[in-house]
Each structure stands twice: as C-alpha cells, then as structure tokens.
Amino acid sequence: MALTFGQHPARFKLDVRSRPRMYDGAMRHDLMEILVCPMCRAELTLTADREEDGEVVEGKLVCSGCRETYPIEDGIPNLLPPDMRD
Numbered sequence: 001m002a003l004t005f006g007q008h009p010a011r012f013k014l015d016v017r018s019r020p021r022m023y024d025g026a027m028r029h030d031l032m033e034i035l036v037c038p039m040c041r042a043e044l045t046l047t048a049d050r051e052e053d054g055e056v057v058e059g060k061l062v063c064s065g066c067r068e069t070y071p072i073e074d075g076i077p078n079l080l081p082p083d084m085r086d
C-alpha cells in the first residue's frame, strides 16, 4: 500500500464549541428525568424552595426508595451519599 504525501493533506480541527453539552450544572426540572438516587437508583422527587428562571436554586431531592434527602444549594444538587458529604 503506497502512501502519497503532499496531496490534500487532511486537516483535522478540533472545535471545542461544537461538543454537545451534557449538563451545565444548573438544576432544572427536566433534569429530573435523568437523575436517580445514587444509593438505590430509585426516582427522586424534587422539592423547590426557591426558583429563578426555571432553575431550582434552593431545594431538595427526596428518594422515593430509601427516603434519603439530597440538598440543592446554589442551583447544584448534592448527590453524594450522606457519609461522603463535607
């Protein structure tokens, strides 16, 4: 197999901006569709104490399985198991 150099070198350009964003960190109601309890994988119920522009700024997530509670602070849900917080 012959390699030809100098003709139309392939150029690969990484465009970081075109990468799909999975999750920007904000806690939104539609995020509930992908969030599950890290302990038992059951569904979480969102309770919003304060919302801004459709994002839950303060609130909590309650597991429907093991009843564990996960706090939401500054719009970020803390899904660490209770003994791993702090």
Ligand SMILES: [Zn+2]
Residues within 6 Å of the ligand: 037, 038, 039, 040, 041, 042, 063, 064, 065, 066, 067, 068
């Ligand atoms: Zn659970």
